[in-house]
Amino acid sequence: MNKQFWITDQPISIEEVVKLVSRREAGAINTFVGTVREFTYGKRTLHLEYQAYLPMAEKKLEQLGQEIEERWPDARTAIGHRIGRLEIEDIAVVIAVSTPHRADSYDASRYAIERMKEIVPIWKKEHWEDGEAWIGDQKETKTYPEGSPKKEDMK
Amino acid sequence: MNKQFWITDQPISIEEVVKLVSRREAGAINTFVGTVREFTYGKRTLHLEYQAYLPMAEKKLEQLGQEIEERWPDARTAIGHRIGRLEIEDIAVVIAVSTPHRADSYDASRYAIERMKEIVPIWKKEHWEDGEAWIGDQKETKTYPEGSPKKEDMK
Numbered sequence A, B: 001m002n003k004q005f006w007i008t009d010q011p012i013s014i015e016e017v018v019k020l021v022s023r024r025e026a027g028a029i030n031t032f033v034g035t036v037r038e039f040t041y042g043k044r045t046l047h048l049e050y051q052a053y054l055p056m057a058e059k060k061l062e063q064l065g066q067e068i069e070e071r072w073p074d075a076r077t078a079i080g081h082r083i084g085r086l087e088i089e090d091i092a093v094v095i096a097v098s099t100p101h102r103a104d105s106y107d108a109s110r111y112a113i114e115r116m117k118e119i120v121p122i123w124k125k126e127h128w129e130d131g132e133a134w135i136g137d138q139k140e141t142k143t144y145p146e147g148s149p150k151k152e153d154m155k
Helices: A014-021 A056-071 A102-119 B014-021 B056-071 B102-119
Strands: A005-008 A028-035 A043-052 A076-082 A084-087 A091-099 A122-128 A131-136 B005-008 B028-035 B043-052 B076-082 B084-087 B091-099 B122-128 B131-136
Touching: A005 A056, A014 A028, A014 A076, A014 A091, A014 B014, A028 A102, A028 B102, A043 A076, A056 A076, A056 A102, A076 A102, A091 A102, A102 B028, A102 B102, B005 B056, B014 B028, B014 B076, B014 B091, B028 B102, B043 B076, B056 B076, B056 B102, B076 B102, B091 B102
Parallel strands: A005 A076, B005 B076
Antiparallel strands: A028 A091, A028 B028, A043 A084, A043 A122, A076 A091, A122 A131, B028 B091, B043 B084, B043 B122, B076 B091, B122 B131
């Protein structure tokens, strides 16, 4: 795997993503792993289905990498996002950011996941016990269908 | 591996640490990986040697886990720290924290690494090009020997 940013329908290895950013100059690697959660504010998910608009999604991930380099010039970033059907506890996304010192690795990794949800065209279909709906991954807390908990109930 | 907190002289697998905290209730796993950096403020490290006061170190890691549970009741934490001789780029520590939602995973993971350096009795011997010194891991930016950069030069 030479790409630093990719979409795949295969399981993602955390070690593989970390290896892409590990280097002699780094002392810190922050990794964010997004997994499929069973219960969201009391609503039970059975499984998820992710779809992406390719190759725009990979292009946007690369843009995200550039934004991080502009803000944290010493950082190196890699992101793999899985699409297709995912079961509970499966890994949907792995973000790894290496930096010389740890504070930057946390800040840049956090930036990466928040920004990813803003700009990368990936959607998920939630299959609940009592129905299903396509949800923009980037707006998961804003576009829940009628009857689901309101944003103000969420912490 | 059933322990959630341990010291070892063997390489640590990131996937193994993540597996210890992965669960159906979690949607986010933040991982911090500390690696051996070659250059620290211009000074070149050849290799490191970590020693821990056992079993106090594991006891303190467990205490840290309890502190996290008190602050983030939905979090689950695992930490593995390696001791012995480590080469450049080797992994010294892996922290993984899972939570239902991502913000908490970042906050609790950051708490873990900062607190670890405060309370866990682990020391490292820096082997530089021009000498060597034992350094309390928890005080790495404060106890550098004479002639090394001052704290105020560090970002």
